[in-house]
Amino acid sequence: QVQLVQSGAEVKKPGASVKVSCKASGYTFTNYEINWVRQAPGQGLEWMGWMNVNSGNTGYAQKFQGRVTMARDTSISTAYMELTSLRSEDTAIYYCARGNGQLYLARFDYWGQGTLVSVSS
Amino acid sequence: QSVLTQPPSASGTPGQRVTISCSGSSSNIESLYVYWYQQLPGTAPKLLIYRNNQRPSGVPDRFSGSKSGTSASLAISGLRSEDEADYYCAAWDDNLSGWVFGGGTKLTVL
DSSP states (O other), X not given: OOEEEEOOOEEEOTTOOEEEEEEEESSOGXXXXXXXXXXXXXXXXXXXEEEXXXXXXXXXXXXXXXXXXXXXXXXXXXXXXXXXXXXXGGOEEEEEEEEEXXXXXXXXXXXXXXXXXEEOO | OOSBBOOSEEEEOTTOOEEEEEEOOTTTTXXXXXXXXXXXXXXXXXXXXXXXXXXXXXXXXTEEEEEETTEEEEEEOSOOGGGOEEEEEEEEETTTTEEEEBOOEEEEEO
């Protein structure tokens, strides 16, 4: 069965960076995209960006340009999302989601369990 | 505020039919597909409807989606207590070159 298992919760200070991992299993990792979506406490969903796992090509939401990097290691079927220059407003649950279909036609059909990133001095 | 507009809350009694609206623009809903996600309390979102009105396997046919112009709707018939959740619409936005979500609608089953 398809599974996306994310790394554990993180506590960071303002200005620091965080790297969240998302390990995929149950399907051919390179055949699907990985998207990252975050959810601040009590708030809605916010898309951060996507990655073509096969090519490594990425696309980021304008809001996160310059601060986010998405990467993958196909040998271990793992995707990564790194966010730098953290501020308190980045406190959120970060989800990876499999994109089934190409870019704007993709549906997010499987989600990771989420990783809580807390940013506090 | 969100690019897609949803009512913050909706409610119904068991067995009732409820609808949740999602309003967008020509650069998102009107030009491409709408997706709906269900988020039960304390869990990750789950795909409910894709490409306007398609249900993934395992999603009951009580859930249906529709789209007209710059708006879309999610309908839930035969409302059940386990439908109590947050519902989000989503669409690709051509102007932003990215996915946009509605603010979410909290559904309460009375």
